[in-house]
Amino acid sequence: MLTAAGVGWTALTLGGTVGVLGVPRLLAPNVTAEPEVLVDIGELAGYAQVSLGTVDERFKRQGFWVVRLPEGLVALSTSCTHLGCLLNWDDRDGRFKCPCHGSGFDLAGVNREGPAPRPLERLRVTVEDGRVIVDGRRRFRGERGEWGHSESMVRLEPSAES
Amino acid sequence: MIAEAWTIDSLREGSNWLAHPARVMTICAIGLVAGLWWYRVWTRPRWAALLLGGLLAVVTLAGLDPVLRDKVCRPDNLAILLLVLLLCFFVWRGLRQAAVNDDRAERGEPPFEAGADDKVLTWPHLVFLELVALVACSAFLVIWSLLVRAPLEPPADLETVLNPAKAPWYFVGLQELLVYFDPWLAGVVLPVVMVVGLSALPYLDRNPRGSGYYTLRERPLAVSVFLAAFILLWMLPILVGTFLRGPNWTLYGPFEPWDPHTESPAELVNLSAMVWGERSEMEAGFGAEAALWRPVVRELPGIVLLGFYFLVMPWVLSRTAWRGLRERMGSVRYLVFSVLLMGMGLVPAKMLLRWLLDVRYIVALTEWSLNI
Numbered sequence A: 001m002l003t004a005a006g007v008g009w010t011a012l013t014l015g016g017t018v019g020v021l022g023v024p025r026l027l028a029p030n031v032t033a034e035p036e037v038l039v040d041i042g043e044l045a046g047y048a049q050v051s052l053g054t055v056d057e058r059f060k061r062q063g064f065w066v067v068r069l070p071e072g073l074v075a076l077s078t079s080c081t082h083l084g085c086l087l088n089w090d091d092r093d094g095r096f097k098c099p100c101h102g103s104g105f106d107l108a109g110v111n112r113e114g115p116a117p118r119p120l121e122r123l124r125v126t127v128e129d130g131r132v133i134v135d136g137r138r139r140f141r142g143e144r145g146e147w148g149h150s151e152s153m154v155r156l157e158p159s160a161e162s
Numbered sequence B: 001m002i003a004e005a006w007t008i009d010s011l012r013e014g015s016n017w018l019a020h021p022a023r024v025m026t027i028c029a030i031g032l033v034a035g036l037w038w039y040r041v042w043t044r045p046r047w048a049a050l051l052l053g054g055l056l057a058v059v060t061l062a063g064l065d066p067v068l069r070d071k072v073c074r075p076d077n078l079a080i081l082l083l084v085l086l087l088c089f090f091v092w093r094g095l096r097q098a099a100v101n102d103d104r105a106e107r108g109e110p111p112f113e114a115g116a117d118d119k120v121l122t123w124p125h126l127v128f129l130e131l132v133a134l135v136a137c138s139a140f141l142v143i144w145s146l147l148v149r150a151p152l153e154p155p156a157d158l159e160t161v162l163n164p165a166k167a168p169w170y171f172v173g174l175q176e177l178l179v180y181f182d183p184w185l186a187g188v189v190l191p192v193v194m195v196v197g198l199s200a201l202p203y204l205d206r207n208p209r210g211s212g213y214y215t216l217r218e219r220p221l222a223v224s225v226f227l228a229a230f231i232l233l234w235m236l237p238i239l240v241g242t243f244l245r246g247p248n249w250t251l252y253g254p255f256e257p258w259d260p261h262t263e264s265p266a267e268l269v270n271l272s273a274m275v276w277g278e279r280s281e282m283e284a285g286f287g288a289e290a291a292l293w294r295p296v297v298r299e300l301p302g303i304v305l306l307g308f309y310f311l312v313m314p315w316v317l318s319r320t321a322w323r324g325l326r327e328r329m330g331s332v333r334y335l336v337f338s339v340l341l342m343g344m345g346l347v348p349a350k351m352l353l354r355w356l357l358d359v360r361y362i363v364a365l366t367e368w369s370l371n372i
């Protein structure tokens, strides 16, 4: 029984079994990037004070950035429109940059550099009782002409100092 | 001393400049053509030893630079260096055997392999050897990865991502292709075409020559297409992705440190926007209600270009340079062959368009997530 071949085959069988059993665990993702459904991101009045071009990174874990554009407030999805990698905000260049294949998006979410074929998705933003609510279930895609939709942005006066 | 420092610095800068994928690819393509042309000369043991010495000298010298050494000696990158050496060795070995056989054929002798009477049955001889090799290699890999402390990356996290986020080495080439293509193309279509194309080879290529022995003279097209695809389109992207891509997947020369704050790369435009001017349409996009033909009309320049590339070019070639090939293969085989070959050529063609003209997509039917 305890021949070299016996030991070898037993080890191979055991190793193989463990390996096969491990496959389902390997296939299950450790983290899923589903944005939370409804997120209250705070008082609208507070955001009206914020200066133009500010990127609020507090909600990255929930899957979006809050960006103050000249026309208003948008919630940009944090996943790259190329293959879905998580982007990083680079404030030196003013770009959302992708660590996977080098795409870059400007403040408005428009794809500028790299292979990303379409702009970042904007999450639905609404105002209820003076508070801004972001809804991850509805997304507006610029390349489909959906950025004109009233809920793709909370309109603000371009009054805040630039 | 000052003169020396100046020389070394300019050497570094020169290599950084040369290391742009466009230039590396051109240099390697020229090298490949030269290597195939003069294969009987450089594969002679004396020349090959000289070349190997030169290669090792360059690798050693370059390794003196701390920045490059740091990149190459990362535990998961060391293997890539090994890969380069192995690649050089096997290309040499294959071409050397081919040179020997081609010389013999010219003297009217049978190929070197013909006399060998060492045929054995696949089962059990080969399969058993393969099992032993598999176990031995696994053991070696486990021990090696323990010795160099092969990195296990931290668990996935929604706030911080590794930057650059690199695939395992055998997929870095594919990741590098993704820089130039839409995910469904580089991640799904191209790999499927590769697998299907490789499996189709025995049916496309029924030429019995070169079966069971090495030769280049009898199979110039087959050998050079294979080597070009394998070296330029599979191995080279792995090298570029591993050693030349830093944070944000930006290009860095081999002697440039991976400083995460570099300038953004060039802004890209779609071919349609170049033809019609402006990217306004892209930004606004057609609404969901817009007629189906509107994006198609917008992308017409790219569609015409691709149609010309995939249909007209093979047709023209079949009337001119490849007339003999088409006659030998027959129309159906020639059609499949040319579509596969053109698909392969699309990769460097797209890279060229990107490097020279900053083109993002040739056809960008973004509304339907269809980009080429």
Ligand code: FES
Residues within 6 Å of the ligand: A080, A081, A082, A083, A084, A085, A098, A099, A100, A101, A102, A103, A114, A115, A116, B178
């Ligand atoms: S996933 Fe962002 S560039 Fe590919």
